[in-house]
Amino acid sequence: MSATVELDAGSWAATLAPRLAQFAAVARQEHVTRAAHQLDVPQPTLSRAMARLERDLGVALFARHGRTVSLTPAGRTFLGSVERALAEVDRAAESVRSDADPTAGKVAFGFLHTLGPETVPGLLRDFRADHPRVRFQLVQNYGEAMISGLRAGELDLCLTAPVPDAPDLVARRLDEQKLRLVVPDDHPLAGRRRVRLAEAAAELFVTLEPGYGLRRITDTLCAEAGFKPKVAFEGEEAETLRGLVAAGLGVALLPPPAVPRPGVVELTVTAPRAVREIGVAWLDGHPDTPPVAAFKRFLLSRRGQLLPR
Known part of the structure; x- marks a missing residue:
């Protein structure tokens, strides 16, 4: 094999990832033509991709025997890691698809400690009457920590007070509470x-x-x-x-x-x-999954009815 192409660590994934599933298919089939048929790509395209993969790695992955191939020791080692990586990608894809499911997805929702005993349980009970399978990841914290969670992508929505005023957030006043x-x-x-x-x-x-x-x-x-x-x-x-x-x-x-x-x-x-305004906030421009959008609509519909009177 020719010497490996010099790539920095951050480039390996981008360079190799598109060919990992192709490599795994060829390795399992031990036949480039059958693998090409399975992947629905032209056989010459797949052959060139495997040759480029070996060239980039600087390692022979296959021993070629006419139309069939077998893995070299390096190829077997590489296949084990590739299959684990592909399985992890499958799990990650299934997780995000599951979280976005309109009827059974997930909402990451933060709220103040003082809203925990009555307000939030009542909201979740009422929402789940129409959306019984939606799952909640609940975070109880103080206001600044929840705003940081929104910005970090750890929360979809939060109930907080006072209502935040920041250019990267959208906030809507829902109710006020006497102190x-x-x-x-x-x-x-x-x-x-x-x-x-x-x-x-x-x-x-x-x-x-x-x-x-x-x-x-x-x-x-x-x-x-x-x-x-x-x-x-x-x-x-x-x-x-x-x-x-x-x-x-x-x-x-x-x-x-x-x-x-x-x-x-x-x-x-x-x-x-002496009052504090309670509001709901989310990150501006952050796309909502269907369950998050449904819960946001529900919260906004409770404007003026959030807290017990």
Whole structure:
């Protein structure tokens, strides 16, 4: 054989891939003409392709015996790897075809922790009433992590707050959720039903960590009320904060709980208007598979009805 053509590592796959299935067919048939018939290509074209493959590799893959061929030791080694590679391609193709199936495909869906107890299960139950075989890959995370997941192609859609505003994303407002000032049940404000947020200016706050949407909303609302919150603790989960409020570590601005928690009182904030907007977001220009498109239409149809009243 002539010396192998010098190719960088990134070029081998592009150079060899179109001929791997042809090589496997010839190797299995041990006959170029029969393999050409099986592949529905002209026999001279297949012969030239095999010769070029050997020339590129710089290795003899076949021993030729008239019209038949047999594999050399190098050819047998190469065939084993080629068959594994082709099988992996078949599995990958079947996987993506299955995920895109209109009736039984997959939706990668992200949502906030605070929407997990009631909102998301209710949405999935209602959607699956008409699409019972659609599968969901669910990711529960904070807003910035889900936006990163959209950009990385790991998520198709996400429910997040506040509604993101970025040139590479499409976002639609679906609903809004009132936030309450949560205080310990023995707090001086606990006997009230309503409160202005400025009345909590001297309090210690327990909040979510920076990067969480609810933390940004808390900081913004406190600034509108004329103060910067004094933070006693930064956490990752709203119900943990509610428990810390019950323990007397501070107060918190939180959405309503799925189940009332003892030890705290939840006060309506009259000023400023304490709400967070919930929206659905996806990557602009990202093509939807049929199941993703169906779930997106479903979410948009729930505008104003997303959250329990």
